[in-house]
Every structure is written in structure tokens, then in C-alpha cells.
Amino acid sequence: MCIRDSLRAISVTRTEAEIFLDISETCHIYYMIALAGTQIPPFDEVKYQGQNETAKTPFNTTESRYGFIIMKKDQTNITFKIDKLVAQTSYVLYVYLEDRGYNVELSSTQFT
Numbered sequence: 581m582c583i584r585d586s587l588r589a590i591s592v593t594r595t596e597a598e599i600f601l602d603i604s605e606t607c608h609i610y611y612m613i614a615l616a617g618t619q620i621p622p623f624d625e626v627k628y629q630g631q632n633e634t635a636k637t638p639f640n641t642t643e644s645r646y647g648f649i650i651m652k653k654d655q656t657n658i659t660f661k662i663d664k665l666v667a668q669t670s671y672v673l674y675v676y677l678e679d680r681g682y683n684v685e686l687s688s689t690q691f692t
Contacts, residue, residue: 582604582605582607582677582679582685586687586689587599587673587675587687587689588600589673590659592691592692594665595665595666595667596661596663596665597665597671597673598659598660598661599659599660599662599673599689600657600658600659601658601675602656602657603651603656603657603658603677605679606651606654606679606680607651607685608650608651608677608678609650609675609677610623610626610627610647610648610675610676610677610678611626611647611649611675611676612644612645612646612673612674613645613662613671613672614644614645614672614674615643615669615671616670616671616672616690616692617672618644618672620674621644623678626674626676627648629647629648630644630646645664647662668692669692670690670691670692671690671692672688672689673688673689673690673691674686674688675687675688
């Protein structure tokens with residue numbers, strides 16, 4: 581398992597959220613930020629950022645955005661920012677972690 585501590589928003593401003601994740605091993609990190617209440621996306625959709633033909637999103641939306649993080653060797657504390665948020669809006673962040681053995685783990689958090 582990649583996640584050692586819970587995924588959480590450590591700082592939220594009107595248009596930006598700072599996200600923290602404590603990881604126990606080197607993983608590829610893929611995420612999707614969406615409006616709260618959005619269904620859990622399949623791993624392939626998030627990994628390929630909605631561009632994979634087999635995991636293509638059923639419709640385009642400007643409310644969901646994808647991203648990925650490349651970890652440095654032996655890095656365990658990950659902090660990253662998500663910008664272009666709308667004030668007083670509830671969001672959900674889905675994060676998939678894929679380790680070197682291609683094991684996949686899902687974590688999520690909500691914030692306003």
C-alpha cells in the first residue's frame with residue numbers, strides 16, 4: 581500500500597487548495613478534481629486524463645480536471661497545489677497511486 585497517512589487539504593483559499601499526502605513507497609500519482617458528488621472515476625480515465633478510448637468520459641465537462649505527479653526517489657511527503665477553483669464550491673479530489681508492481685490504490689478527500 582502506498583498511502584501511509586490520509587490524503588487531505590491542508591490549506592484552502594478562494595481559488596486554490598494545497599493538498600498533502602504521505603506515501604510509504606515510490607508511486608505514480610494520478611488525480612482528478614471535480615465537483616463534490618461526482619462519481620468515482622475509473623483508474624484508466626484518471627491515468628490517461630480522459631484521453632484513453634476505453635475509458636473516455638461519457639461527456640466533456642469543464643468542472644473536472646486531471647493531473648499527475650512525478651515523485652522524486654525516496655520522497656514520502658507530497659504537497660501540491662490545485663488552482664483555478666471557484667470560491668464557496670465543494671470539491672472532491674480522487675487520487676490513484678500506482679506502485680512499481682502496478683498495484684493501484686484509491687484515496688479521496690472533500691473540501692470547500
